Amino acid sequence: MGNADIRELAVIEEVSFAALSGSVVAVDAHNWLYRYLTTTVKWTNDAIYTTADGTEVANLVGVVQGLPKFFEHDLTPVFVFDGAVVDLKDEEVSERRRERERAEEKLEAARERGDDIAVARLESRTQRLTDTILRTTRELLGLLDVPVIEAPAEGEAQAAYMAREGDVDYVGTEDYDALLLGAPLTLRQLTSSGDPELMDFQATLARHDLTWEQLVDAAILMGTDFNEGISGIGPKTAVKLLAEHGDIWAVFEARDAYVDGADRIRELFLDPAVTDEYSVETDSSPDVAAAREFVCDRWEVDPGEVERGFERIEDSLVQTGLDQWE
DNA sequence: CTAAGCAA
DNA sequence: TTGCTTAGG
Numbered sequence: 001m002g003n004a005d006i007r008e009l010a011v012i013e014e015v016s017f018a019a020l021s022g023s024v025v026a027v028d029a030h031n032w033l034y035r036y037l038t039t040t041v042k043w044t045n046d047a048i049y050t051t052a053d054g055t056e057v058a059n060l061v062g063v064v065q066g067l068p069k070f071f072e073h074d075l076t077p078v079f080v081f082d083g084a085v086v087d088l089k090d091e092e093v094s095e096r097r098r099e100r101e102r103a104e105e106k107l108e109a110a111r112e113r114g115d116d117i118a119v120a121r122l123e124s125r126t127q128r129l130t131d132t133i134l135r136t137t138r139e140l141l142g143l144l145d146v147p148v149i150e151a152p153a154e155g156e157a158q159a160a161y162m163a164r165e166g167d168v169d170y171v172g173t174e175d176y177d178a179l180l181l182g183a184p185l186t187l188r189q190l191t192s193s194g195d196p197e198l199m200d201f202q203a204t205l206a207r208h209d210l211t212w213e214q215l216v217d218a219a220i221l222m223g224t225d226f227n228e229g230i231s232g233i234g235p236k237t238a239v240k241l242l243a244e245h246g247d248i249w250a251v252f253e254a255r256d257a258y259v260d261g262a263d264r265i266r267e268l269f270l271d272p273a274v275t276d277e278y279s280v281e282t283d284s285s286p287d288v289a290a291a292r293e294f295v296c297d298r299w300e301v302d303p304g305e306v307e308r309g310f311e312r313i314e315d316s317l318v319q320t321g322l323d324q325w326e
Numbered sequence: 327c328t329a330a331g332c333a334a
Numbered sequence: 335t336t337g338c339t340t341a342g343g
Contacts, residue, residue, distance in 0.1 A: 004329095231336090231337085232337090235335090237336085327343090328341105329340100329342090332338085332339085333336105
């Protein structure tokens with residue numbers, strides 16, 4: 001599939017958190033939450049992340065554990081939430097449904113034979129961001145005064161747009177799509193322990209002598225989330241073909257191979273639904289006490305699970321407060 | 327999912 | 335160079 005192929009084209013360098021100090025990052029909220037739920041939190045035990053009535057609250061633990069990373073490095077996160085689901089082609093939708101059903105069958109089988117490791121792995125695959133998870137995440141971010149922006153469609157597209165407009169410095173997501181959406185600078189691995197990775201849009205275009213349209217065309221040839229690539233075309237061949245033929249239509253002609261709905265897929269990347277109705281408020285005053293109460297009292301999370309995170313948030317507040325006097 | 331190794 | 339498989343997180 002295409003993701004690794006796009007990485008192959010992208011100009012990516014490691015950066016230090018220190019180099020990012022003072023900047024604003026538009027975080028793809030769904031991507032960030034998903035990553036936290038599947039890797040950090042979900043991996044350990046399950047019961048403590050569920051309330052007595054069965055509501056999942058692992059997201060709250062994830063938020064409390066994940067935000068300090070931004071604050072401690074003097075990064076301002078802006079969380080961008082998905083709006084309406086972008087409608088895919090019918091076959092794509094049913095393919096995904098089949099995938100999901102297959103995964104859920106396997107999960108059931110693993111449960112029956114008591115294979116805990118397999119259960120954990122499969123659960124992370126079938127994990128869904130429920131309405132409750134999204135709602136409580138927004139509420140907690142609100143209490144901590146972290147800006148939240150509602151995208152009309154894909155959060156990542158909105159984030160990329162805000163970065164292109166210069167309203168934020170970076171897009172934060174693990175997804176390579178940000179590059180196709182024209183996000184000038186994308187940060188990856190903000191949640192993991194090592195240094196972040198910086199993906200540079202203009203440098204990527206320059207390296208391969210491509211226009212934005214051609215980069216998107218190359219991705220479509222190699223395969224994206226929305227289409228199968230053309231067999232036999234990887235990163236090298238895609239770039240060569242576009243240099244030779246100019247655009248995807250000419251390539252189709254020359255190879256007598258076609259991608260269904262290529263014009264629509266192109267549009268999803270080049271001209272996605274976004275809104276100007278947002279404001280990025282960078283000075284914040286988190287109500288940590290209220291956040292604690294929300295997480296531990298309202299949602300019954302064991303204080304031990306989030307205490308360290310709240311402390312780090314409080315400490316980083318003091319720290320930035322001091323910085324202003326230096 | 328990502329990296330590495332191998333066949334065509 | 336691409337695509338497939340396998341190991342590991």
